[in-house]
Amino acid sequence: xxxxxxxxxxxxxxxxxxxxxxxxxxxxxxxxxxxxxxxxxxxxxxxxxxxxxxxxxxxxxxxxxxxxxxxxxxxxxxxxxxxxxxxxxxxxxxxxxxxxxxxxxxxxxxxx
Amino acid sequence: xxxxxxxxxxxxxxxxxxxxxxxxxxxxxxxxxxxxxxxxxxxxxxxxxxxxxxxxxxxxxxxxxxxxxxxxxxxxxxxxxxxxxxxxxxxxxxxxxxxxxxxxxxxxxxxxxx
Numbered sequence: 001x002x003x004x005x006x007x008x009x010x011x012x013x014x015x016x017x018x019x020x021x022x023x024x025x026x027x028x029x030x031x032x033x034x035x036x037x038x039x040x041x042x043x044x045x046x047x048x049x050x051x052x053x054x055x056x057x058x059x060x061x062x063x064x065x066x067x068x069x070x071x072x073x074x075x076x077x078x079x080x081x082x083x084x085x086x087x088x089x090x091x092x093x094x095x096x097x098x099x100x101x102x103x104x105x106x107x108x109x110x111x112x
Numbered sequence: 113x114x115x116x117x118x119x120x121x122x123x124x125x126x127x128x129x130x131x132x133x134x135x136x137x138x139x140x141x142x143x144x145x146x147x148x149x150x151x152x153x154x155x156x157x158x159x160x161x162x163x164x165x166x167x168x169x170x171x172x173x174x175x176x177x178x179x180x181x182x183x184x185x186x187x188x189x190x191x192x193x194x195x196x197x198x199x200x201x202x203x204x205x206x207x208x209x210x211x212x213x214x215x216x217x218x219x220x221x222x223x224x225x226x
Contacts, residue, residue: 032211043118043202043217044156051212089155098144098206098213104155 002027004092006103013080013110021075021106023064023090032093033057033066033073034100039086047075047088080110114139118203118218125225131176131190133221135203138184143205145186146215147178150200162186198225 007022025033032051036044048057053068062077073090090103115138125131137143147159158171160178168178175194179187186203200222204215 030211034214036217041220043219044204044215045217046214049212049214093211093213095211098208098210098215099146099158099161100215101158102156 002031002092002094002101004090004101004103006088006090006106009087009105009107011106011108013108015082015110015112016079017110019075019077019080019084019108021088021090021108023073023075023103025071025073025090025092027071027092027094029094033064034091034093035062035064035073035075036089036091036102037086038089038105044089080108082110082112084108085110114205114216116203116205116216116218118201118221120221121219122222123224125193125223127195127225128192131188131193131197131223133188133201133203133223135186135188135218136184137186137205140184140205140207142183143207144213145180146204146206147186147188148202148204150202150220152199156202160188193225195225198223 003026005024034049035047037047038044048059050057050066056065064073064075087105087107089105091100118135146161148156162168162180176190202220203218206213206215
């Protein structure tokens with residue numbers, strides 16, 4: 001079946017550090033891949049997406065590349081800010097009612 | 113533009129009491145609608161989804177039910193709450209049934225069952 005696995009958190013970084021959050025998936029067919037972000041006490045917001053192999057999604061300095069050969073969609077940012085502190089979810093979309101399968105989430109804390 | 117509303121934002125209920133959480137979407141027609149639960153420190157679990165009025169699919173057996181009385185209204189209910197029903201409940205919508213569709217989330221309802 002389809003599944004998503006994320007690296008466990010919490011991840012604590014200093015401001016301006018490099019960020020990587022690992023995400024791997026198992027899927028049949030041709031899924032789309034997403035990163036969502038959840039700020040404290042709020043719902044989820046789409047951060048970026050990629051709909052086919054080798055696509056790169058990017059937004060607000062974050063990037064992730066859809067790697068079919070390694071079944072991965074790792075999230076990266078070159079220089080994190082305190083305002084990036086949030087929980088990040090990797091998700092897989094497949095052709096059934098627009099449903100998503102989410103990873104367990106990775107909490108990021110950025111210290112000044 | 114499209115918006116999604118969930119209420120209430122916070123709810124404290126005693127064990128055994130009923131529950132009704134409401135979600136409405138504005139600015140779009142015939143959306144797919146979803147209810148998720150997020151337990152403390154854990155990921156999102158899809159509870160129900162709906163592709164049209166009166167059409168509800170349940171993803172996991174549980175103490176909850178969902179209804180869609182109108183095109184853009186989605187209600188999560190329970191007749192008798194359990195302690196294990198505590199969590200953060202999120203409603204979401206999307207358009208279309210394909211893998212590329214983005215889901216848009218409400219602000220959530222934090223439910224504490226005591």
